[in-house]
Amino acid sequence: MDEFHYRGGVLHCEDVPLHEIARGAGTPVYVYSHAALERAYREVEGAFSGLDHLVCFAVKANGNLAVLRALASLGAGADIVSGGELYRAMRAGFDPKKVVFAGVGKTEQELKAGLGERILMFNVESAGELEHLERLANLHGKRARVALRINPGVDPETHDHISTGNVESKFGIPPDEALSLAEKIKGFRCVDLIGVHQHIGSQIVKVAPYVESVERSAALVEELRSRGFDIRYLNIGGGLGIRYRDEETPSPQELVDAIRPTLAASKARVLCEMGRYIAGPAGALLTGVLYRKRGGQRNFIVADAGMNDLIRPSLYGAYHEVLPLDEEADHTRADLVGPVCESGDFLARDRDLPDAREGDVLAVMNAGAYGFSMASNYNSRPRPAEVLVRGDRWAIVREREHYPDLIRGELVPAFL
Numbered sequence: 394m395d396e397f398h399y400r401g402g403v404l405h406c407e408d409v410p411l412h413e414i415a416r417g418a419g420t421p422v423y424v425y426s427h428a429a430l431e432r433a434y435r436e437v438e439g440a441f442s443g444l445d446h447l448v449c450f451a452v453k454a455n456g457n458l459a460v461l462r463a464l465a466s467l468g469a470g471a472d473i474v475s476g477g478e479l480y481r482a483m484r485a486g487f488d489p490k491k492v493v494f495a496g497v498g499k500t501e502q503e504l505k506a507g508l509g510e511r512i513l514m515f516n517v518e519s520a521g522e523l524e525h526l527e528r529l530a531n532l533h534g535k536r537a538r539v540a541l542r543i544n545p546g547v548d549p550e551t552h553d554h555i556s557t558g559n560v561e562s563k564f565g566i567p568p569d570e571a572l573s574l575a576e577k578i579k580g581f582r583c584v585d586l587i588g589v590h591q592h593i594g595s596q597i598v599k600v601a602p603y604v605e606s607v608e609r610s611a612a613l614v615e616e617l618r619s620r621g622f623d624i625r626y627l628n629i630g631g632g633l634g635i636r637y638r639d640e641e642t643p644s645p646q647e648l649v650d651a652i653r654p655t656l657a658a659s660k661a662r663v664l665c666e667m668g669r670y671i672a673g674p675a676g677a678l679l680t681g682v683l684y685r686k687r688g689g690q691r692n693f694i695v696a697d698a699g700m701n702d703l704i705r706p707s708l709y710g711a712y713h714e715v716l717p718l719d720e721e722a723d724h725t726r727a728d729l730v731g732p733v734c735e736s737g738d739f740l741a742r743d744r745d746l747p748d749a750r751e752g753d754v755l756a757v758m759n760a761g762a763y764g765f766s767m768a769s770n771y772n773s774r775p776r777p778a779e780v781l782v783r784g785d786r787w788a789i790v791r792e793r794e795h796y797p798d799l800i801r802g803e804l805v806p807a808f809l
């Protein structure tokens with residue numbers, strides 16, 4: 394929140410009044426603070442000091458090229474989950490030797506692209522994926538460096554939809570199966586097993602699940618080494634939560650200190666893949682108020698941003714703080730809803746909200762992660778613009794979409 398603050402009664406991002414951005418770029422618009430990105434990245438990075446480490450930014454949280462370029466310039470690596478994210482990461486200037494590639498469903502084309510860029514490693518999630526990698530690496534004269542993504546069977550105690558490290562999840566490989574997969578790799582010519590990877594979930598607000606899962610991953614590192622593998626990397630994944638409302642979240646330092654003895658004893662290079670922690674608080678969604686209306690029993694503020702722009706409230710019932718651009722606003726009990734034709738289209742429900750009038754602008758906070766990156770064109774709504782602020786400067790880093798963008802690639806066949 395520090396980079397978003399009231400100055401002279403007006404909400405600013407760094408040194409820029411948000412009124413100026415709303416006027417200049419229109420609404421809805423995502424606004425990101427360079428200082429907040431840098432501060433959070435350095436905080437995570439600094440927490441690992443004393444350990445050989447690399448902080449990879451989870452591109453899925455925010456894939457904007459300018460955001461990625463800012464983080465790449467600070468020395469961050471990238472955690473990607475698709476060929477599209479690889480493309481973005483390369484365009485943004487990440488060093489391929491700092492890129493790790495996760496995901497349960499990597500296609501042959503995506504694996505080939507990763508091999509082509511000589512990325513640091515693939516976080517492999519199945520036997521089939523390993524076989525593909527061996528075949529493709531062989532065919533193209535490459536070496537595939539891999540980590541096995543294990544499913545440590547730990548409950549991260551977060552929302553069901555974003556919990557990945559429990560036994561019912563599609564992600565990862567059970568630790569005992571990881572051993573038999575590793576043995577299989579011994580018969581491969583082009584695959585080097587160099588790491589163990591875990592990622593237990595997102596918006597995790599407790600340290601204990603990390604302690605438990607990292608111990609399991611570190612035990613697997615030891616076991617694999619005893620079987621002759623040169624395991625040099627231990628990837629603890631991402632997932633550290635942020636304060637959306639009143640959550641008591643551990644700091645990166647608290648997290649790392651709790652797992653430091655295990656990490657240090659592993660003598661491996663430690664990787665982490667934070668997304669939300671770095672980008673979440675660095676972004677706000679500005680939305681203009683279109684109408685006020687009274688339903689049967691509810692008071693509605695109808696905004697120009699909807700679930701297609703920020704889906705987290707609809708999808709997870711997520712809470713995002715809503716601030717007025719002018720500090721002195723009155724408050725009212727209301728729902729902040731969007732224009733989309735779904736009852737689930739809301740940004741805030743039954744909340745004490747700024748008593749905004751038509752034409753006012755509201756700031757939906759902590760929207761820098763899984764905001765624009767999950768936006769869609771549902772209801773044929775062009776996706777919003779994105780702006781990056783640095784000090785007293787700001788720039789549009791993604792133009793608002795226009796109607797022709799909506800039908801790009803669509804074709805009407807001759808038989809019509």
Ligand SMILES: Cc1ncc(COP(=O)(O)O)c(C=O)c1O
Binds near residue numbers: 495596667
């Ligand atoms: C493999 C992997 N790494 C990293 C992340 C980033 O998670 P977060 O944004 O919670 O830090 C995710 C998403 O949860 C993921 O699936």
Ligand SMILES: N[C@@H](CCCC[NH3+])C(=O)O
Binds near residue numbers: 453555595596763767
């Ligand atoms: N999209 C989710 C996080 C999922 C993380 C994906 N690995 C959110 O907004 O909280």
